[in-house]
Amino acid sequence: xxxxxxxxxxxxxxxxxxxxxxxxxxxxxxxxxxxxxxxxxxxxxxxxxxxxxxxxxxxxxxxxxxxxxxxxxxxxxxxxxxxxxxxxxxxxxxxxxxxxxxxxxxxxxxxxxxxxxxxxxxxxxxxxxxxxxxxxxxxxxxxxxxxxxxxxxxxxxxxxxxxxxxxxxxxxxxxxxxxxxxxxxxxxxxxxxxxxxxxxxxxxxxxxxxxxxxxxxxxxxxxxxxxxxxxxxxxxxxxxxxxxxxxxxxxxxxxxxxxxxxxxxxxxxxxxxxxxxxxxxxxxxxxxxxxxxxxxxxxxxxxxxxxxxxxxxxxxxxxx
Amino acid sequence: xxxxxxxxxxxxxxxxxxxxxxxxxxxxxxxxxxxxxxxxxxxxxxxxxxxxxxxxxxxxxxxxxxxxxxxxxxxxxxxxxxxxxxxxxxxxxxxxxxxxxxxxxxxxxxxxxxxxxxxxxxxxxxxxxxxxxxxxxxxxxxxxxxxxxxxxxxxxxxxxxxxxxxxxxxxxxxxxxxxxxxxxxxxxxxxxxxxxxxxxxxxxxxxxxxxxxxxxxxxxxxxxxxxxxxxxxxxxxxxxxxxxxxxxxxxxxxxxxxxxxxxxxxxxxxxxxxxxxxxxxxxxxxxxxxxxxxxxxxxxxxxxxxxxxxxxxxxxxxxxxxxxxxxxxxxxxxxxxxxxxxxxxxxxxxxxxxxxxxxxxxxxxxxxxxxxxxxxxxxxxxxxx
Numbered sequence: 001x002x003x004x005x006x007x008x009x010x011x012x013x014x015x016x017x018x019x020x021x022x023x024x025x026x027x028x029x030x031x032x033x034x035x036x037x038x039x040x041x042x043x044x045x046x047x048x049x050x051x052x053x054x055x056x057x058x059x060x061x062x063x064x065x066x067x068x069x070x071x072x073x074x075x076x077x078x079x080x081x082x083x084x085x086x087x088x089x090x091x092x093x094x095x096x097x098x099x100x101x102x103x104x105x106x107x108x109x110x111x112x113x114x115x116x117x118x119x120x121x122x123x124x125x126x127x128x129x130x131x132x133x134x135x136x137x138x139x140x141x142x143x144x145x146x147x148x149x150x151x152x153x154x155x156x157x158x159x160x161x162x163x164x165x166x167x168x169x170x171x172x173x174x175x176x177x178x179x180x181x182x183x184x185x186x187x188x189x190x191x192x193x194x195x196x197x198x199x200x201x202x203x204x205x206x207x208x209x210x211x212x213x214x215x216x217x218x219x220x221x222x223x224x225x226x227x228x229x230x231x232x233x234x235x236x237x238x239x240x241x242x243x244x245x246x247x248x249x250x251x252x253x254x255x256x257x258x259x260x261x262x263x264x265x266x267x268x269x270x271x272x273x274x275x276x277x278x279x280x281x282x283x284x285x286x287x288x289x290x291x292x293x294x295x296x297x298x299x300x301x302x303x304x305x306x307x308x309x310x311x312x313x314x315x316x317x318x319x320x
Numbered sequence: 321x322x323x324x325x326x327x328x329x330x331x332x333x334x335x336x337x338x339x340x341x342x343x344x345x346x347x348x349x350x351x352x353x354x355x356x357x358x359x360x361x362x363x364x365x366x367x368x369x370x371x372x373x374x375x376x377x378x379x380x381x382x383x384x385x386x387x388x389x390x391x392x393x394x395x396x397x398x399x400x401x402x403x404x405x406x407x408x409x410x411x412x413x414x415x416x417x418x419x420x421x422x423x424x425x426x427x428x429x430x431x432x433x434x435x436x437x438x439x440x441x442x443x444x445x446x447x448x449x450x451x452x453x454x455x456x457x458x459x460x461x462x463x464x465x466x467x468x469x470x471x472x473x474x475x476x477x478x479x480x481x482x483x484x485x486x487x488x489x490x491x492x493x494x495x496x497x498x499x500x501x502x503x504x505x506x507x508x509x510x511x512x513x514x515x516x517x518x519x520x521x522x523x524x525x526x527x528x529x530x531x532x533x534x535x536x537x538x539x540x541x542x543x544x545x546x547x548x549x550x551x552x553x554x555x556x557x558x559x560x561x562x563x564x565x566x567x568x569x570x571x572x573x574x575x576x577x578x579x580x581x582x583x584x585x586x587x588x589x590x591x592x593x594x595x596x597x598x599x600x601x602x603x604x605x606x607x608x609x610x611x612x613x614x615x616x617x618x619x620x621x622x623x624x625x626x627x628x629x630x631x632x633x634x635x636x637x638x639x640x641x642x643x644x645x646x647x648x649x650x651x652x653x654x655x656x657x658x659x660x661x662x663x664x665x666x667x668x669x670x671x672x673x674x675x676x677x678x679x680x681x682x683x684x685x686x687x688x689x690x691x692x693x694x695x696x697x698x699x700x701x702x703x704x705x
Contacts, residue, residue, distance in 0.1 A: 016358070017358020017360075018592070019359060049596070149358050149359075199688070199689050199691065203389060231649045236645075236646055248639065248643050250634075250638060253631045254631060254647075254653075254654065256627070256628055257628040257650065257653050257654060257657055258646075258650045260625070261656075263688075267687065290659060290660065290663060291595065292595055293596060294599075
């Protein structure tokens with residue numbers, strides 16, 4: 001899995017709310033940094049919590065290194081709007097003045113997709129090693145985007161195409177075309193969808209994957225996060241779930257916990273299988289890591305798991 | 321015996337003691353708003369509270385924003401365009417004199433209805449509905465979905481058809497996003513902004529220096545180039561179209577804001593016992609307090625049942641053959657669950673400390689996610705005690 005990510009220069013990490021997108025993004029970043037890649041983690045959500053993992057640093061619009069080989073930056077809507085205004089005005093003081101005007105904000109808010117477009121422009125600037133945005137000390141091998149949840153990721157990725165349909169000519173069409181090329185280039189870009197081995201998360205993942213494939217953006221194998229150990233064999237699941245449980249009297253008191261665990265395992269296996277079949281692809285399992293709030297050691301553990309993760313078509317129970 | 325085996329786990333008696341005032345919320349309030357971050361199970365929880373209210377004899381309605389397909393199917397609200405749908409409680413074999421309606425809060429549909437209501441003429445309404453900018457404002461403009469949800473909610477509450485409305489709000493990073501939405505939207509529709517949008521050169525005369533005027537004109541032209549389809553003209557046309565009723569919009573927004581602070585309204589914070597979610601929930605709680613909004617209680621969803629680790633762990637040494645292997649795994653499960661229960665209790669204790677005495681209910685983690693009406697009804701029955 002890690003190899004698939006390391007082959008790219010730009011990877012968007014998305015998925016249903018609460019599945020652990022930020023933790024997986026950071027684990028990918030740490031794992032890539034261990035492979036001597038210079039990584040930039042970009043936070044798109046203005047209320048994101050990436051900084052909390054690095055001692056509460058505040059993410060700024062410019063990359064700052066928070067761990068060896070790992071830099072972080074955030075997309076600040078006001079800054080990208082200023083860049084946009086500057087592109088037209090070429091004088092920063094004037095651009096600032098304009099942006100302070102309430103009316104300008106209203107007009108900008110009404111312009112469909114403008115913020116998404118400018119977000120992608122900024123991300124692409126970091127991806128492009130020749131871009132002026134990349135000062136010498138900020139050249140990155142891999143840009144990882146902690147993207148918004150499912151509902152907003154698709155419109156974000158669709159922006160260049162939408163814009164090109166509305167506006168096939170002109171200076172911005174060139175930028176939109178370059179972005180569309182970048183997003184559809186499997187050699188540079190990919191989307192990683194994080195999910196859980198649960199029914200609703202898998203349903204949403206399948207809908208998201210279909211939407212991403214329609215956009216023509218390359219999709220990595222899905223990452224199934226927070227999988228608890230699949231410890232019981234088929235036979236053990238049968239014994240625990242039998243009515244009454246087929247266990248010796250000395251274990252009767254523990255059958256309830258065993259049944260709960262076995263039934264959850266059965267569900268997790270079923271959902272992972274359904275995900276694999278529907279996408280005709282393998283998936284990557286990451287273990288459940290108990291953690292305190294914003295604990296970097298837990299992210300290191302996830303990074304270990306990513307380094308060793310094999311992409312598996314299906315998981316058959318029975319590991320002792 | 322219960323004394324000698326005090327575990328860090330609360331007994332079921334403690335839990336039912338904390339639960340009673342929660343049921344009182346369902347019995348007495350007229351409006352419950354479920355707030356929380358994405359993925360905590362807000363929609364499911366709102367539906368469960370609706371079922372609980374119906375069990376307790378109330379005429380309830382659950383209003384939901386964007387349910388997963390399975391839940392939509394179970395509630396029977398797919399493709400209803402925001403119209404109420406009677407949830408077939410008789411299929412559950414439950415008759416308590418209460419009822420439950422479910423409906424989708426469809427922003428576009430509500431916005432369209434508003435335009436038709438406040439437009440001066442049919443022709444004016446059609447002009448607005450056909451405007452390209454209207455489409456993006458009604459669906460994409462930040463806050464419009466939230467505003468429309470509140471608008472629809474107010475309309476339904478005013479009809480007086482229901483004793484209790486349970487509302488599922490959109491996932492937010494700030495609990496109050498949807499409360500501020502009306503202000504953001506009415507700012508766009510306010511007369512000053514409206515006048516400027518109809519005639520963008522007005523903005524220039526407000527600027528003192530000639531240089532600033534030239535700069536603004538350049539940027540406005542840039543914006544126009546950006547969108548390609550004469551953005552400003554479309555916005556101007558849109559605003560002209562709704563000008564006659566923007567004051568109607570604003571007074572509605574003020575009514576909605578007041579309605580959310582009424583005494584029989586309560587905000588419920590929905591969370592899971594995961595550390596990151598509890599952290600967000602504590603922040604939401606502070607925001608509600610700062611805004612002076614009525615806080616009803618916490619709903620902690622997907623709590624691992626503490627009963628599962630009440631017994632001491634199994635002893636694999638006492639078992640033989642295949643039973644020894646099974647006992648080792650059961651011991652591992654016991655340890656895993658024990659650690660989780662302890663961590664979850666610590667998180668829930670933080671919520672209790674943040675708001676002492678406030679109702680807090682726990683919904684146990686289910687083996688299968690509750691997506692069917694039957695499974696939601698079972699949870700509602702358990703909450704009913």
